[in-house]
Amino acid sequence: MTTINIKGMSCNHCVMAVMKALGEIEGIENINVNLATGEVTFEEAIPVDVSVIREKIQKAGYEVV
Numbered sequence: 001m002t003t004i005n006i007k008g009m010s011c012n013h014c015v016m017a018v019m020k021a022l023g024e025i026e027g028i029e030n031i032n033v034n035l036a037t038g039e040v041t042f043e044e045a046i047p048v049d050v051s052v053i054r055e056k057i058q059k060a061g062y063e064v065v
């Protein structure tokens, strides 16, 4: 399981946007977002480069810290 922290989420809409963005990356599954802590966990069915994740999250309007 991979854990990242995302800055900028303030409501459930943000949670959905982050889940959608990560879900679009091939190989990422079982995404779980904790709005209170900003902690996001997921499984990598195939290895995913962290830069791909950063870029996706940034495009959605949030930041990986």
Ligand SMILES: [Cu+2]
Binding pocket: 009, 010, 011, 012, 013, 014, 015
């Ligand atoms: Cu929001």
